[in-house]
Amino acid sequence: MRLVAKDICCERGGRLIFESLNFTVEQGELLELRGANGAGKSSLLRLIAGLNETSSGSLSFQDTPSEISVNENSHYIGHAEANKSALTLRQNLSFWAAFLGTGNVERGLAAFDLTDIADDQARLLSSGQKHRLSLARLATIERTLWLLDEPTVGLDQNSTGKLNDLLKSHMDNGGMAIVATHTDLGIKAKKHLTLKARA
């Protein structure tokens, strides 16, 4: 199974951000997205997640036994946390697990050292901890393709290490990931894609 993007282009507010973009991501591969601010990294991730529309081109999983939709098998972790401050950490993760079908909440909490504070309300968290709570969705609910938008921003060294471990084991289990980042990830990406900012 692999993700194939053919000739995709992206337009936001009447402005062309990128066009005729081609790439493939195989199982066990991590694609690192690079590019200056405004080059379209976030737009590309949202587009793959099905949150923005492509005006041309195609994006799909190929070599699969049956047709699988991309956005229903992806995790998208962007800048919005998608957690409710009035709920506890465990309740937040349990909601997403229940919403998406199945999931192992305890594993998600443990993956980012959140077990000890699992029953605190999310409003008490620091911004880094809030970000860890969003990332914990990755370990809670199994999905093939991870779309991460600058996942290391605001993380301490320890948590960055945990994220790298998680990415590594995801790759080892045949997962895929597309990560937009400005810093070097702990694991070596086999593929890079650099988006150029348009003047």
Place this chain on the structure above:
Amino acid sequence: MSAVRAIIARDLRLGARQGGLGTAIGFLLALIVLVPLSLGPDLALLSRIAPGIMWLGLLLAVLLTSEQIFQQDFEDGSLDLMTMTATPFELIVLAKAFSHWITVSLPLAVLAPPLGLMLNINIAQVPMIWVAMILGSFALSMLAAIGGAVTAGLRRGSLLVSLVILPLYVPVLIFGIAASTSGLAPETALPSFLVLLAITLVTLVISPLASAAALKAYLR
């Protein structure tokens, strides 16, 4: 269906914590307490207009909370993730509108008729008003969801909500009051009840489609 159940369970919990109902009840109470004071001590007049005042209170109180239905989920990115499933988005939107009914409109509809006693309402009318309000409140929540969806991405959208939703509230108001006041014989009230039921069923179909379309336009 697990997605729908999860949303309803979460929104009921959030509704209990965040107290949107409190604002709505406060508004309803203020209206019902202030009307007799502003009209003076004419008991006959008061009991004649009581059902109308109660319906107005219910309607405006629901309108007041319509912004809350989608705004938070829109701003914190939850709605984005909610589109990334096999569950139709319309069903997700319906689940949120239903939660709004349970947490805000239904308690208001249950509470309003007893509060109406302050307006010298005829006690024999109360059961009829109760049934009409519970039925009508469902339609009000469904319509409020459309308003909430249309303004989810706007700061200070409340003015727009009123403009968008008020015309849609008119039929509910007219037939709701007709059902509440058309005498005490069930056979004269029946036609109005049936129209109110029909309106409620129509909103049940239209609201998820319209709200989902509006929200998708914002998410893109």
